Amino acid sequence: xxxxxxxxxxxxxxxxxxxxxxxxxxxxxxxxxxxxxxxxxxxxxxxxxxxxxxxxxxxxxxxxxxxxxxxxxxxxxxxxxxxxxxxxxxxxxxxxxxxxxxxxxxxxxxxxxxxxxxxxxxxxxxxxxxxxxxxxxxxxxxxxxxxxxxxxxxxxxxxxxxxxxxxxxxxxxxxxxxxxxxxxxxxxxxxxxxxxxxxxxxxxxxxxxxxxxxxxxxxxxxxxxxxxxxxxxxxxxxxxxxxxxxxxxxxxxxxxxxxxxxxxxxxxxxxxxxxxxxxxxxxxxxxxxxxxxxxxxx
Amino acid sequence: xxxxxxxxxxxxxxxxxxxxxxxxxxxxxxxxxxxxxxxxxxxxxxxxxxxxxxxxxxxxxxxxxxxxxxxxxxxxxxxxxxxxxxxxxxxxxxxxxxxxxxxxxxxxxxxxxxxxxxxxxxxxxxxxxxxxxxxxxxxxxxxxxxxxxxxxxxxxxxxxxxxxxxxxxxxxxxxxxxxxxxxxxxxxxxxxxxxxxxxxxxxxxxxxxxxxxxxxxxxxxxxxxxxxxxxxxxxxxxxxxxxxxxxxxxxxxxxxxxxxxxxxxxxxxxxxxxxxxxxx
Numbered sequence: 001x002x003x004x005x006x007x008x009x010x011x012x013x014x015x016x017x018x019x020x021x022x023x024x025x026x027x028x029x030x031x032x033x034x035x036x037x038x039x040x041x042x043x044x045x046x047x048x049x050x051x052x053x054x055x056x057x058x059x060x061x062x063x064x065x066x067x068x069x070x071x072x073x074x075x076x077x078x079x080x081x082x083x084x085x086x087x088x089x090x091x092x093x094x095x096x097x098x099x100x101x102x103x104x105x106x107x108x109x110x111x112x113x114x115x116x117x118x119x120x121x122x123x124x125x126x127x128x129x130x131x132x133x134x135x136x137x138x139x140x141x142x143x144x145x146x147x148x149x150x151x152x153x154x155x156x157x158x159x160x161x162x163x164x165x166x167x168x169x170x171x172x173x174x175x176x177x178x179x180x181x182x183x184x185x186x187x188x189x190x191x192x193x194x195x196x197x198x199x200x201x202x203x204x205x206x207x208x209x210x211x212x213x214x215x216x217x218x219x220x221x222x223x224x225x226x227x228x229x230x231x232x233x234x235x236x237x238x239x240x241x242x243x244x245x246x247x248x249x250x251x252x253x254x255x256x257x258x259x260x261x262x263x264x265x266x267x268x269x270x271x272x273x274x275x276x277x278x279x280x281x282x283x284x285x286x287x288x289x290x291x292x293x294x295x296x297x298x
Numbered sequence: 299x300x301x302x303x304x305x306x307x308x309x310x311x312x313x314x315x316x317x318x319x320x321x322x323x324x325x326x327x328x329x330x331x332x333x334x335x336x337x338x339x340x341x342x343x344x345x346x347x348x349x350x351x352x353x354x355x356x357x358x359x360x361x362x363x364x365x366x367x368x369x370x371x372x373x374x375x376x377x378x379x380x381x382x383x384x385x386x387x388x389x390x391x392x393x394x395x396x397x398x399x400x401x402x403x404x405x406x407x408x409x410x411x412x413x414x415x416x417x418x419x420x421x422x423x424x425x426x427x428x429x430x431x432x433x434x435x436x437x438x439x440x441x442x443x444x445x446x447x448x449x450x451x452x453x454x455x456x457x458x459x460x461x462x463x464x465x466x467x468x469x470x471x472x473x474x475x476x477x478x479x480x481x482x483x484x485x486x487x488x489x490x491x492x493x494x495x496x497x498x499x500x501x502x503x504x505x506x507x508x509x510x511x512x513x514x515x516x517x518x519x520x521x522x523x524x525x526x527x528x529x530x531x532x533x534x535x536x537x538x539x540x541x542x543x544x545x546x547x548x549x550x551x552x553x554x555x556x557x558x559x560x561x562x563x564x565x566x567x568x569x570x571x572x573x574x575x576x577x578x
Binding site: 013014015017018020021025026028029031032033035036038039043049056097100101103104105107108109111112114115116117118119120121122123125126127129130131132133134136139141144170208227231233234237252253256257260261268269270272273274276277280281283284286288291 | 303304307308310312314315316318319320322324325328336337339340341342382383384386387389391393394396399402404407408409410411412413415416417418419420421422423424446448449450452453456462481485506509510512513517528529532534536541544546547549551553554557558560561562565
């Protein structure tokens with residue numbers, strides 16, 4: 001009798017422990033996500049917000065409008081190219097520095113990891129503002145040093161994207177560097193010694209021993225970076241002042257926000273949000289597969 | 299030869315470190331420079347006349363003192379609530395086996411990739427309607443920001459804390475049960491202190507999510523400017539072509555310092571927390 005009571009209590013416990021999390025996540029996360037999907041099927045603008053007109057169900061209308069708009073495809077295209085560029089540079093830099101960290105003295109390593117920490121810790125907002133100051137056309141240090149007085153870095157679409165990309169990389173390479181360095185450190189010394197005894201060069205050891213052992217970790221870092229860089233918002237919004245000259249530096253996240261809050265097309269903005277969510281969901285499925293391959297038990 | 303290569307590697311590392319820190323250095327330096335030097339056509343990487351004028355005007359005239367306080371209230375409330383809730387959930391997901399466990403874990407992982415910026419659209423209407431029945435969490439309140447930021451920080455916090463809870467040997471709890479400790483005692487007197495390092499690392503991420511947010515602050519805090527947080531207020535300060543760079547850099551410095559202190563404080567734990575993802 002008493003044992004069955006304990007058993008039942010045991011079974012109830014995880015639910016009680018999870019209850020506070022669910023009490024926050026269901027109404028503030030899951031429900032808004034459902035609402036985002038719902039809104040994307042409605043025409044919802046200023047008259048509907050003020051209650052002047054009822055919301056009109058348009059089914060896939062918003063998506064058809066979106067897919068028929070060349071502007072959407074160009075934003076989608078440049079979002080992908082921008083995110084891919086940021087991911088590649090972040091990973092190359094982060095990985096190179098992680099390897100460098102294994103080859104340097106204690107002092108240099110401490111200095112480098114502390115420097116990386118400051119960039120990592122800097123809020124996206126202050127990072128964007130400080131870089132905007134450094135590259136300001138009139139008072140910026142960069143233009144003074146290069147003698148480019150008056151040159152506006154935001155004028156050209158690609159130059160503006162490159163500048164914002166540099167800030168994104170500056171913010172995110174420390175995570176890659178420190179994670180991969182920790183990974184390299186975790187490779188057992190005995191394996192490396194064995195390779196050295198067999199006469200393998202440093203390069204061969206890295207390529208044939210260290211890199212394969214790190215592959216699962218690298219996959220996780222790659223996918224994590226894709227997810228972050230695809231969602232860049234603050235840097236674009238702040239540095240290019242809401243999406244660049246005539247919206248030339250729009251990425252999907254900023255585009256959705258502007259459509260909803262600046263043009264009061266909440267339904268259309270939600271449809272863009274749904275498109276983003278679906279793309280990221282596909283990336284996440286790859287992430288889950290990669291996690292499973294690392295042998296991590298869920 | 300070996301020594302030379304080592305020296306070159308050290309030199310490259312130091313050069314990268316200097317370049318990385320430079321924007322932060324320039325921010326603090328510009329905040330301390332007199333306005334005349336900022337406007338000078340010949341910028342120098344030092345100043346002989348440091349001044350606190352920009353900080354004084356940012357905190358006084360522009361009201362950043364108030365915004366700083368608002369940001370701290372929101373961030374600390376989010377850290378405390380999210381740490382508490384995530385701890386309980388992490389225990390449930392590591393110490394118990396139940397049918398929906400894996401599903402819940404996968405959902406938490408998927409939640410981390412949701413573009414929360416897009417959720418600002420439905421959340422705007424939801425918070426507006428919520429404010430009509432529950433006054434403390436409607437539009438223009440700090441409560442609304444705390445509520446959504448706790449929700450956004452939880453999936454990652456739970457995911458990360460799970461590893462720390464799993465690292466505590468089950469024998470510790472079993473010994474406590476033998477000694478007749480209640481579940482409550484085990485939770486708060488034994489597990490909680492043992493995973494404190496993990497909580498510190500997790501808190502950094504929750505703190506950053508709450509501290510950095512400007513999108514929701516900008517969306518929810520429409521008319522009550524006295525409830526604005528630092529990043530959103532800084533955006534108002536940041537005007538095309540007529541920037542008060544000294545003031546902006548002072549406000550940015552004020553915004554960066556708490557995060558930096560927090561980071562340095564938990565640095566070791568941060569790295570060990572991430573290193574946990576590496577399988578040996």
